[in-house]
Amino acid sequence: MRTPTRTPxxxxxxxxxxxxxPARGRARFRQSAGRxxxxxxxxxxxxxxxxxxxxxxxxxxxxxxxxxxxxxxTAPAPLLPGPRLLDNLSFAxxxxxxxxxxxxxxxxxxxxxxxxxxxxxxAGFAFAKLPFKGRNVLLTLVVATMTIPPQLSVIPLYRIxxxxxxxxxxxxxxxxSLVAAFGVFFMRQFxxxxxxxxxxxxxxxxxxxxxxxVWHVVFPxxxxxxxxxxxxxxxxxxNDFFWPFIALTPDGSPTLQVALAGLGAGNHTVDQAxxxxxxxxxxxxLLLVFALLGKHIVGxxxxxxVKS
Numbered sequence: 001m002r003t004p005t006r007t008p009x010x011x012x013x014x015x016x017x018x019x020x021x022p023a024r025g026r027a028r029f030r031q032s033a034g035r036x037x038x039x040x041x042x043x044x045x046x047x048x049x050x051x052x053x054x055x056x057x058x059x060x061x062x063x064x065x066x067x068x069x070x071x072x073x074t075a076p077a078p079l080l081p082g083p084r085l086l087d088n089l090s091f092a093x094x095x096x097x098x099x100x101x102x103x104x105x106x107x108x109x110x111x112x113x114x115x116x117x118x119x120x121x122x123a124g125f126a127f128a129k130l131p132f133k134g135r136n137v138l139l140t141l142v143v144a145t146m147t148i149p150p151q152l153s154v155i156p157l158y159r160i161x162x163x164x165x166x167x168x169x170x171x172x173x174x175x176x177s178l179v180a181a182f183g184v185f186f187m188r189q190f191x192x193x194x195x196x197x198x199x200x201x202x203x204x205x206x207x208x209x210x211x212x213x214v215w216h217v218v219f220p221x222x223x224x225x226x227x228x229x230x231x232x233x234x235x236x237x238x239n240d241f242f243w244p245f246i247a248l249t250p251d252g253s254p255t256l257q258v259a260l261a262g263l264g265a266g267n268h269t270v271d272q273a274x275x276x277x278x279x280x281x282x283x284x285x286l287l288l289v290f291a292l293l294g295k296h297i298v299g300x301x302x303x304x305x306v307k308s
Contacts, residue, residue: 058283065089065280069271088277092263095274096250098281101259106285108170108244108255109237112177116233117226119179124187125218129200139188145181154246161247168252173244177237183229190225191218231293238286256282 064072066085071078092098126132127139157176166172195218203213219226241257248254250262256278263278 061276061280061283064273065277067273069269069273072273072276084273085277088273089281092274092277092281096254096259096263096278098256098259098278101254101256102281102285104170104253105238105256105282108173109234111174112237113230113234115174115178116180116183117230120183120187120229121218121222121226122214123179123184124189124191125195125214125222127184127188128191129195129197139185142181143185146185150242154243157243158246167247168249170248170253172247173240173255176243177240180233183233186229187222187225191222194225195221227293231289234289235286238282 060077060079062085063078063081065088067078067082068084071082123142127135161167161172199217199221200213203217208216239257240255241261244255244258245261248258250258260275260278260282263275
């Protein structure tokens with residue numbers, strides 16, 4: 001009788017050694033990427049402390065606006081609201097015609113924000129998705145202009161404004177700020193990642209012209225970045241002081257920052273409480289804008305932060 005031969009059982013393969021170094025870190029990151037992390041009590045305490053520190057300057061501005069000028073500059077500084085808030089608001093509003101300054105600043109900041117967003121989106125789309133000769137060189141020149149201090153352009157810009165007869169007129173502040181190099185670079189960087197070139201080519205194959213592609217394809221994709229850029233430019237134009245102080249005068253058509261420069265002046269003294277009251281008035285509209293559009297702005301900042 002023939003004895004059957006036994007086939008040797010293969011030895012089990014050794015378990016792979018755990019990844020070490022950067023590979024192990026990447027594996028752990030991938031494992032934890034889909035998990036939902038919960039903040040602990042310490043995180044909320046730190047965030048609450050940071051929020052209080054951020055709000056304290058605004059609170060103290062309100063406190064200072066409710067006291068007299070002598071009390072504001074007297075040590076220790078007041079930490080509780082006083083009784084003169086309405087009086088200071090009335091005095092600051094009427095001393096430099098704060099109402100006209102608010103309207104002028106709203107017009108200037110709104111026009112600058114809209115024009116910068118529009119032109120920066122168009123230029124950013126061209127630099128991101130339209131091939132043409134010298135594109136990289138031209139983009140480098142645009143970015144290089146960000147390194148030029150604005151003080152260097154004041155003299156030629158003022159001569160141009162003077163020759164055009166625009167001194168003390170709002171167009172002297174609006175027209176030099178219709179587009180910004182930062183906005184072009186910002187929109188270009190966003191559209192490089194967010195706008196697939198296949199989408200543009202498909203629109204061209206369907207017979208869409210360039211204007212229709214921009215309106216129906218580029219603008220919907222770029223809407224989050226446009227909201228962020230518009231808010232940043234609006235705040236910058238609202239707080240701009242250097243060039244408006246040169247081109248405008250407090251007695252003509254001033255913006256808020258120019259009007260604040262002549263606020264609180266008296267007999268060889270400056271009432272700091274009135275100045276801080278004017279600063280409070282100029283801050284409230286920005287807080288209202290952010291309260292109304294904050295959700296869209298934060299959503300635009302975080303859009304595209306996580307890739308699928």
